Amino acid sequence: MSIATLPKATAATLTNPRYVPVLVTFGLFLAMFVAGGLRYEGFFSGQIILNAFIDNAFLLVVAVGMTFVILTGGIDLSVGSVVALSTMIAASLMAGPGWPPYVVVPLVLLIGATLGAVMGFIIHVFEIQPFIVTLAGMFLARGLCYTIGTDSIKIDDPTFTAFAQTQIDLFAGLWISPSVLIALAVVAVGAYVLHYTRLGRSVYAVGGSEQSALLMGLSVGRTKIAVYTISGFCSALGGVLLSFYMLSGYGLHAVGMELDAIAAVVIGGTLLTGGSGLLIGTVLGVLVLHLIQTIISFEGTLSSWWTKIFIGLLLFVFILLQRVFSMRRPRRSP
Amino acid sequence: MSGKTESLTGPILLMRGIGKQFPGVVALDGVDFRLLPGEVHALMGENGAGKSTLIKVLTGVYEIDAGTIELSGQQVAFSSPLAAQQAGISTVYQEVNLCTNLSVAENIFIGREPRRRGRIDWKRMRARASELLAGLGIDLDVSTPLSSHSLAVQQMVAIARAVDIEARVLILDEPTSSLDAGEVEQLFDVMRALKAQGIAILFVSHFLDQIYEIADRMTILRNGRLVGEYLTRELPQVELVAKMIGQVLADLEKLHGEARAFDEPLVQAQALGRAGAVEPFTLTIHEGEVVGLAGLLGSGRTEAARLLFGADHATGGQVVYGGEPAALRSPRAAMQRKIAFLSEDRKRDGLVPELTVRENIILALQATRGWTRPVPREQQDKLVAKYIAALKISPAHPEIPVRNLSGGNQQKVLLARWLILEPRLLILDEPTRGIDVGAKAEIQRLVVELSDGGVAVLFISAELEEVLRLSHKVGVLRDRRLVAVLPNDDELTTEALMETIARGGAR
Amino acid sequence: MRRLLWPLVILALLLLVNVVFTPNFLSIQMRDGHLYGSLIDILRFGAPLMLVSLGMTLVIATGGIDLSVGSVVAISGALACLQISQDAGVAWAVALALGLSVLLGAWNGFLVATVGIQPIIATLILMVAGRGLAQLITDGQIITIVNPAYKLIGGGYLLAVPFGILLVLAVLAVTAFLVRRLALGLLIEAVGGNAEASRLAGVRSKGIIIVVYAFAALCAGLAGLMISSNVSSADGNNAGLWIELDAILAVVIGGTSLLGGRFSLGGTILGALIIQTLTTTIYSIGVPPETTLLFKALVVTVVCLIQSPAFRAKVLGRRRRPPAPGPVPGEKVRVSA
Structure with missing residues (x-):
């Protein structure tokens, strides 16, 4: 991943088991893209890829947070609801009291991070399964949405809408939205944290073996609370990006997004049991999910629900691969 | 305690009068222990001797109830494994406590990675590793x-x-139990190098040969008490075994006096073995015969038993049952042939703690019938009542959770589970360990009764005296090999058995 | 049973709140030969959840979890309605839907028991793909049907009692028979309580696990029929959405530990009733219905904290004996709230 190691890494990279799952996903992505290009008119364009980023910037950010959590061997079911709650808070504060975006956005991010931190704290200190705690978080955030309001709230703050509608022109008529830059920045920061900081390495260690991490003197509790905080923050940021995309706040936004995020992470080659995976894989996972949708819409005769079936099939294949991969490892103890 | 050699420098670690109790058990009672810099010191003892408790006390897993610990002359008390590590006491367990998903370099440096301008300096980390x-x-x-x-x-x-964290004391807890011979040599080379650097190494292993190859000195524990500290070269293996197993006061009357002649072979293990667990062995068990298995902890005695029950897959050889080869692919397959197995680890491999005494007793019987053919409740109650009475299980209440019973009574519940099946071969792995004297005598008597009734029994025990009392013949295991099968005649004594265990050959 | 104490207290409190706000809450009347009343409504609307929770209880008792039941609810309802809309007989439609459900459950069980995938991951696959399957069956439409015989399942009455309630009672009776009269319950609890010990005692745990997942899917399929019958239509997208979460919640409230082992069918029924009563209560006391989720979050948190040994030790510690530092750190702590 680092530029310094790139030249000599290429040969070893292809055989290093760390990169194999990501390469598989990359191969899948390429195959789908080429197949789509050969089959459909107008598919083979750069904008198709850029659209994947434009339409999924929020999902990408949420999936980054989910990757952190899954790398520790946990799970966060609350992300979709926190995204919705963030759009709701942002929209209501800008529409009602007319707060400016530069106050609202940081506040939303703080709320998301705090929610995540509290869930992480409960998971660690009271030793309750992440599944249940984040399920409660999911109910809580969704419930809070509805207490703010049951209808969609339109966002018409001029600064906010202007930013949301900005097109950043690249070459040859290609363009992206600012959200894409934000999402890519989040990916970059996330990758840096995972690879170059002690927190990031602790995340992998905890996912590999919590017991060992503890005995090696790592602060397991701090790491676990940190990843849920990061996930909460990413969900809130994802919510802000979704507000840019939708220009509204709504309690029914992002229903089921936790499943998309989990699917992207798993298809990106991250082990659901934790300890192995790369953020670049998650990016590819999101792209693959988008490509499935695009292909199905290009196909015309296939209806949208095939997306879910294909995602399910992909999940099955990748989970099966993970299972085979983990069985091939040398046994740890007699 | 002997002070035969006092090295010039004082001990780096000195533990005095260490006591540790658990509810109902005295795990350590006034144990003294010391480690000198630059020595390999073996900690020896059988199951329940207190080895692992002593190590856990030393590494801060448990707090001590009595005694003092001094490290380099300073009195210390560790609140956690981390605190002990920071003080210079590092432990490497048999089951390596590292993160196998991370790189080799990271495993050495995680938590202490070299950094440059806030970011981990991978290049330097790899170079240093x-x-x-x-x-x-x-x-x-x-x-x-x-x-x-x-x-x-x-x-x-x-x-x-461990070494890079500037360990002064290195504890190696059964590091060799899953290594092959070449790997063990490699490990020993490393240990010698560390020894030369002045690090004190506490070494635990069940392989006597390894102890005699690498250890300078040894401390022997038995039943939570100190037996003594010895220089390895001054303590013959036979004496070591005797000290670990304990003195036999008198030749107790053998319950099975003489080696009888048996004509019906029930089960034959033919070159049966499992790589990494037990070398291929050949053993014949006849109907009504009690075959003892003697050997130290880790000698392969449990592993051999598990193969005969189909609990593990054999990697070589075969089992012949009633004259025909029998593929024991699972415990079920063994149970269909009326083979029963009382496992050594009651908690892990035997009890379902939440379930009641009745449910635990009928579990195996119900399992053989499948869930669609329940054992009628009256029949259950009758069977359970019968065995509660016969085995004197107390409290004699079938509907309380089995977790609330004492160790001895839990063991009887498990025995009852298997006796209900009316087995033709009953494998008992350390059935009398950790239970009171009364229960022990009852279980021994039961073995004799079963044998008289034509049931074959494979009896595994670390207590040689018990093995001798009950068995018609005795298989001796050492370092995962069945080294001898001896008829239990008048000449066979505990001394002779110890000799065989220590020497690894027929007398 | 002491473990049912807390759920009973909570249910009683909820009912009490209702009585305070609506004095005639407990009254049950006979109208047009049908039973009417708030209590009847709770039972009637809670019936699908009770069904799904019953199946979920057995899955959780083996130490597993089934996230796919919501999708199975949708698939089953979709298939039955499709068949009926194509003029198939009701019996055939029902049989087909339930048969497919059982097949899907067996697939889950196969992944868990034979392939060895963690339950939460294995059932996630069907949770995602199943929604697509349901929509595939309905062709993305909401299939509306008019069929009095089918209507009976979820919306009809038999002997004055809503048929759904009778169906729940029947399934409860069958489940109780399977687990307590036959030996399924014992073997499930053994596998969930100590898998290795069960293997060494000869329990065929693979078969047990497959049966249990198949049963959970069957219950979900039945719930799917009930839901689609009640509204006379099948919605592949929204039928049974999030019911898996409510079902897990009901099981946990009912005192069955997520770690597996001992389970309580009565507790689960209580748990499902608490969830349904909570929803009803929120309507009846005039709190906006949207806040139901907030209360659910509160109930989940409180129940899980009470059941958490760490929470008891750390927060309620002074009222209890200090935990003995026994030499068995791996031992499971009994949950008896």
């Missing part, structure tokens, strides 16, 4: 995941990590 491993005579690509290396290398990496 390579250097460190080279110092231990190991050359490998430190950027590869630890999981891609053998357990031996994983051990070395754990040791490298």
